[in-house]
Amino acid sequence: MEISILGSAGSEAPGQNSPAFLIDDCLLLDGGTVGLALDRIARCSITHVLLTHAHLDHFKGIPFLLDNLVAMNPACNLQLMSGREVISDIRKHIFNNRIWPDFTLIPSPQSPILSYRTISTRTPEAIGDYRIVASKVNHTVPAYGYLVEHVSGTSLVYTGDTGPTEAIWEKMRGHDVKALIVEVSFPNELISIALATGHLCPSLLEAELHKMPKIPEKIFISHLKAPFRAKIEAELAHIPHVSLELLEEGKSFRIP
């Protein structure tokens, strides 16, 4: 699997865009940044979006992606996948023909550019060469983390936004998790804000590492709030026995 980093910040600032990770040019994990980071061909190859939650920073690229797709390739269909509450919020509050068009009717109700697919934490979902295992995570709104397993047997785990959590680590058991993308939003001095807002700081991440059945070979950090980036990076360097890497936008990494 090749994972391209379209955006990975926890806010927006020059050179720091909202989270979106593109797997093998076809499967998008969150859609905070899409149009700014992709050319026309890549946009047309996206067939599925796995959305962690309905917060704007994880979603705001999708309305414009659909707008572009209708103009460029109206025959394609983008499947937006998430848990029941997330899909419900997106239908009701975004694609409601008031904030943005209802793309499940465009260009026609018979062959729309957008369809929804609700996923459950009980049953894995198949998408082509991938199997998706969803877990509830601990955020201020309904939110899901995902294990994406390739047919070759290797897996990637993406937490999305979460505070201290359990289920997603348990779901790693029995999978060959080569890489984890986990959020760290605040520095340690703001631990109370991190806990109140459903996020992690470096000391909370260290505690999460102890809950994992096996520490993945690669751990990538995302969702840093821009003003605290240097401080968080320095504090992460003090966590022993693991190598943590900050994701760089515009780059990609490959897992075997």
Ligand SMILES: [Zn+2]
């Ligand atoms: Zn959020």
Ligand SMILES: [Zn+2]
């Ligand atoms: Zn966020």
